[in-house]
Amino acid sequence: MTTDPILHIHTQVLNGMQPSPRKFRTFAELIADEDFPGTDLSEETFHTRLANEEALGDPLTALWARFLNAWDAQDTPQWPTETDPRTPGRRAAIYDRLGFGPALREILDAAVPVVHAAGATVIAKEHIPWYTPERAMARAYYWPAYEQHLRQKKRSEATIADLREATRAVVERLTDPEQEGLRQAKGLVVGHVQSGKTANFTGVIARSIDAGYRLVIVLSGTLNLLRAQTQKRLDMELVGQENILRDADLSDLDSVIGIDYVHDEDWPKFVQHGGRPSAQQSFDIDRLTTRDKDYKGLGEGIRALEFEKRDRAKRLYDPVNLHHAAARVLVVKKNKAVLTKLVKDLKQIRGILGEIPALIIDDESDQASVNTTDPKKWRNNAPTRTAINGLISQLLKLLPRAQYVGYTATPFANVFVDPGDAEDIFPSDFLISLESPDGYMGVRDFHDLDSPLSDSERTPENSQEKAHVRSITSKTGDRLQEAIDSFVLTGALKLFRADHGVDADPFRHHTMLVHESVRTDDHDDLSRRIKSMWHQAGYASAEGHLRLAARWETDFRVVSEARAADLPNPGSYDELRPYVSRARQLINSGGNPVVVVNGNTDRYFDQLDLDFDRTPRVWKILVGGTKLSRGFTVEGLTVTYYRRTARQGDTLMQMGRWFGYRPGYRDLVRLYIGREEPLTKTSTVDLYEAFEAVCRDEELFRQQLKQYSGLIDGKPQLTPNDVAPLVSQHLPWVRPSARNKMFNAELVEIRSPGKPIEPAVYPQDPDMLARNTNRWAPILKAFPAQASQIASLFGAGMAPPRPFSALISRVKHAELVAVLGSLEWEYKGYFAPHLHYLAQLDGSLALVNDWVLIAPQLTDAYRIEASVAESAQLSLARRTRQLGKPAFGRIATVEHRQAAQALIDAAAASGEDAAVGPQTGVALIYPIVEGANAEDVRSAVTNSQADLRKIVMAFTLFPPLAATDSSRRMLRFRAKDSRHDGQAIVSTSGA
Incomplete structure (x- = not known):
């Protein structure tokens, strides 16, 4: 005791x-x-x-x-x-x-x-509760062992608690494995790029087999390397030593021949159960694949899936049998030959399959798993499936008690799967969006999203871009050499920190990624160029050290002092210099600092010796393309030099290998990214801005999932069938996913009580612009000639976040909606979902009485004024459309949005009839001239009159928080569904 x-x-x-x-x-x-x-x-x-x-x-x-x-x-x-x-x-x-x-x-x-921290967001159909806390605890064995393993890995209790809840949310929406009736649940778990989705599905498997699932098939990657990494992770954290050894004696060399891991340096870290689980009133896990062997066939013949039954008169799923039978686990590649063999073997034992509660985990489920055949080429409207999609479909048919859970960081392809195809992998039962984990470097760590600071005010302390992002070019040319210098310096800094008490395990691997093209010839040329630069860099010479010292002084010292003052940092370059020499030696080990990664076969990756699990130390510059953008985790990635474009949003996100965990060296991470990269022969793109736009789309998708995840009167207001319309596309040249993965969905209504509505895609045709501006004339004429301070709209004791002057007026709700309903747009129906919502707010409910219109004025130094459609003199704003598309960037400035939002929030909180009351909306009005400089704006003005053919009447609307009805429903839409043959569009969410 x-x-x-x-x-x-x-x-x-x-x-x-x-x-x-x-x-x-x-x-x-x-x-x-x-x-x-x-x-x-x-x-x-x-x-x-x-x-x-x-x-x-x-x-x-x-x-x-x-x-x-x-x-x-x-x-x-x-x-x-x-x-x-x-x-x-x-x-x-x-x-x-x-x-x-x-x-x-x-x-x-x-x-x-x-x-x-916010928990996981769950969008799901109603389900029959079965996975109660009592049920979960009654037979808990592998889940507590996994939890304890995470504690030994120094995971925080908060992180473990979040994982506990997120995995529970998945398992409780599967079918009760003891249930007599057949039911397959299908779901999707949405993580973040390189954010540890494996931890979640390891927990889901642990909970599921404790609950009674007895066959687990993990579809992992398209290469042996990736499959082996997943196999090892599950073996280490779930299966454990005793299940791997079975009855082998570690002290007897003959008995451990052929058993993987026993000579692996990580073997002591493998979960230990204190004996065979079956000897402890639990059950064993039998592996049907190993680290080195993918599925080759049932190694023991049909007996491999002959489950033990205590009572042979009862079905396997009966509790009498289920909880004493061993679980079988397979980790297999998404490979046609491998999956074909598995399907063939299962067909030979068809009799028992109907009794086996099975779980299929599909890692990177938007890769290879989605059916991408053209529906126009299907015969008799019956789906023609791609190889992997067809084999997954066969697995689900052979295993009628199988549950399917896909995992991905880029879900758009999955949510566009036809929900009416019962044999496909559409997540019809649930979609769970995971929060960004603690310690993860993601979107917001590389972009200053919505920062109110001007560029001159930003520093490495208050700006993510200033701290971590560098252009690949400068006034003196390409900065590849600078990026390589940064790689050497960060390696030296890691070695310095390891020598001064920082845990060295995260520094085991140190890598740089150079990603310019998908063409293998380009990779070879780039590899030769980098090798030449490396050998000419003079890292052992006085000149080389002077260059590194300058880079350290102007960049890394400044950022580390601002963001890692609690970590050991050298006081001078002289302290760092010995570690520079060591870093150079490690990177150049074997006489070659560069590894080209562009093959697509297992044999190719075997010869690379780039298995981060098995290789003691990888300190290299990796050059590659597609194979570095999906599934392949680049461990220790610290410096990225990136200039490759892509036309699919999910592909672009998957290429963000710089996202991930960077313990002990977050401040050292650098992203060199293209700012004006060729898209076509005649156009270029800012890759950094493109990433930011796609990241905003992803964040908006997650935010909307969270917004609509709440229950209304105990019922879900959104199910996975209704998710597709939440996927947005603001960049015409970057679709959310590949065209052959997307189905049409028409959004009928978006409700935005208390939230901004800001259209971005305005007409480009001058005649359309003029017609729109004339339609605004009745409202524009209501503006007074004299400007006021925005503070005049706030009550006593309140002030806007940032004061500014503006012309201010007020109009009835019906007047504003009449104007909005008459406008023309670049895309027909573009504003219709918002207009449908706004038009309902007047009627008998009288949710909105009127709107305060605010036309912000620029400061005197930058102001260019003109009368617009016989209005008072308005301050003309200048905005540019995003390159190659009709969409503007943000219309309203940060300070204007903050002031409008503060008015709406204050009105809802006080309930008083102030200048902006609880039933008053706020509209920011901007007469915009499209152009690159002030001269473009002046050219749109003649004798103080604006040329209406050059004016874009843009706006941002803030409906009051009261602008919703008793149903509290947030959206309504229509979507395609093949179950309704002959009806292209059907309602899926009711009135």
């Missing part, structure tokens, strides 16, 4: 409370009476212990962190509370149930702060 009575009692009490907190003192006294009579259980003693925990190694704090974070994160608590997860309110409710006083609450909050 432990010699720490307090820790023992607290451990027993908390373990007994799962999954709900209850009166702590009551249960603690029962445990104390039995095990440690007379133990002081007062809150004062608890408080004192927590205050002195550091000296004891914080075991009690760690214990409470586990349970508090778990209760904080519960999306559907099994105890009565109306509090939201991960909020102070939820934590207070927990303390109430525990019966803790103010002083103890305060010290626990300090020791285990509430992690204010």
